[in-house]
Amino acid sequence: MNLLLRNARLLDPLSGEYTEGDLRCAEGRIAEVGPGLTAPDVPALDVRGAVVLPGLVDAHVHVTASTADLGSLSSASPNYVAAHAARTMSRMLDRGFTTVRDASGADFGLADAQAEGLFRGPRLLFCGRALSQTGGHGDSRTRGTQVKDDHPCCAGLGRVADGEDAVRAAARDELRKGAHHIKVMASGGVASPTDRIDSTQYSAGELRAIVEEAEAANRYVAAHAYTARAVNRALELGVRSIEHGNLLDDRSVELFLEHEAFLVPTLVTYWALKEEGREHGLPESSWRKVDEVLGAGLAALDRAARGGVKLVYGTDLLGGMHRHQNHEFRLRAEVQSPLEVLRSATSTAADLLNLTGEIGTLAAGAHADLLVVPGDPLADIGVLAEPEKFHHVIQGGAVVSG
Known part of the structure; x- marks a missing residue:
């Protein structure tokens, strides 16, 4: 439940912007996000070159x-x-x-x-x-x-x-x-x-x-x-x-x-x-x-x-x-932008489920449910349609797949 992701490209679905830095999970939640984070005795995962987004x-x-x-x-x-x-x-x-x-x-x-x-x-x-x-x-x-x-x-x-x-x-x-x-x-x-x-x-x-x-x-x-x-x-x-x-x-x-x-x-x-x-x-x-x-x-x-x-x-x-x-991502991309499709599966979904701030975000305090993927979903939402290529699925701060 405690994990440190280093050198990530962090994708915020709400703003549609990337930031470079680290993300620390503690007790199943996102504890902090920023550059140069340290966490002694916490397992670290270097995800350089990959994109981290909410589950x-x-x-x-x-x-x-x-x-x-x-x-x-x-x-x-x-x-x-x-x-x-x-x-x-x-x-x-x-x-x-x-x-x-x-x-x-x-x-x-x-x-x-x-x-x-x-x-x-x-x-x-x-x-x-x-x-x-x-x-x-x-x-x-x-x-x-x-x-x-x-x-x-x-x-x-x-x-x-x-x-x-x-x-x-x-x-x-x-x-x-x-x-x-x-x-x-x-x-x-x-x-x-x-x-x-x-x-x-x-x-x-x-x-x-x-x-x-x-x-x-x-x-x-x-x-x-x-x-x-x-x-x-x-x-x-x-x-x-x-x-x-x-x-x-x-x-x-x-x-x-x-x-x-x-x-x-x-x-x-x-x-x-x-x-x-x-x-x-x-x-x-x-x-x-x-x-x-x-x-x-x-x-x-x-x-x-x-x-x-x-x-x-x-x-x-x-x-x-x-x-x-995951094929739904490709179908929706025929009429929606990648960011719009991504929001539908993260931040907007959280609003519907009455879990705003709890899921669908990388903000501190949210559940540490994360997805680490190769490629840029904002350039090609098809990245999310190929789960066999995902690097890691993280749930509650623990790597559960990949």
């Missing part, structure tokens, strides 16, 4: 999604799913992601186990299960399945709740279990068997009730939403984070700015689902829905970026497709 943040993951057939998770052993999640998170850490926000599926058990060092992986912020209406994106039942089984002992990504009283109780239950945010399905999706992507889900009263419960607990709501209609009504009702947003419009941009909300695009998952989703369990009916959002994602990102929306890095990958996590 990366992925704000939309599903660490328990061991398959793209999400409906099958509820019949899997929770122990089996947890074992897969531990391996998935370990590999995320090797890719430079030192903090991730789970967008449904993970719970306090995984978060506590990681924090206690029972397995290696990024810091985990969880929401428990996503709230879904009957027949919504979080309802994994096929048309012929009548029995709803949301038993807490079973693995799964969603829980079905209908009506204002029921959604309040569901939100309170997830908050009771320590949720850092509440996830709600506000539109149809790709991996759900009985809804349409262009549908809106939950009534205004239900969404408003969920937002009220989150705000009462000093938490916030993240909403799965694709179409402009779904995105806009969610923003108007107080949702703070829109996930995906592939079909947003100009009014959406205005609402993001008006409500100081965040957009978390997830371009890489559609690219991966189209290329190999069926190989990893995505049902044929869901695979055919991918095209409805695939082409629009980059255009939506471009519209939002030009409009000044706060953008955060997310991937939403499933099963064996998790290995493409």
Whole structure:
């Protein structure tokens, strides 16, 4: 937990500037940054010629999604799913992601186990299960399945709740279990068997009730939403984070700015689902829905970026497709500058996660989660898309990879 990095090129994502010098970690935090630092009896690492930046943040993951057939998770052993999640998170850490926000599926058990060092992986912020209406994106039942089984002992990504009283109780239950945010399905999706992507889900009263419960607990709501209609009504009702947003419009941009909300695009998952989703369990009916959002994602990102929306890095990958996590950097670079993309995975992500000053920065006092890379990410963000070339991943002041 104590470490001294010497001769580093220190990259501050907020200013977009480099400084030459040393960085000292103490008790898992960044203690000081500057030239010529000394620290007797502290291990030193000379990183001359390399760039040091904050550890990366992925704000939309599903660490328990061991398959793209999400409906099958509820019949899997929770122990089996947890074992897969531990391996998935370990590999995320090797890719430079030192903090991730789970967008449904993970719970306090995984978060506590990681924090206690029972397995290696990024810091985990969880929401428990996503709230879904009957027949919504979080309802994994096929048309012929009548029995709803949301038993807490079973693995799964969603829980079905209908009506204002029921959604309040569901939100309170997830908050009771320590949720850092509440996830709600506000539109149809790709991996759900009985809804349409262009549908809106939950009534205004239900969404408003969920937002009220989150705000009462000093938490916030993240909403799965694709179409402009779904995105806009969610923003108007107080949702703070829109996930995906592939079909947003100009009014959406205005609402993001008006409500100081965040957009978390997830371009890489559609690219991966189209290329190999069926190989990893995505049902044929869901695979055919991918095209409805695939082409629009980059255009939506471009519209939002030009409009000044706060953008955060997310991937939403499933099963064996998790290995493409860093490819999102290359996809976003098609319409954003390297610095903008970097901020989405560091400082802006920290703002969304309510961890400003704690992660996504090299400032003294922040967690000593660091990434040491060859090359200049501001000249070519593709440097962050090749984790096999990273020199070191540092978590809590300890070298954990490389």
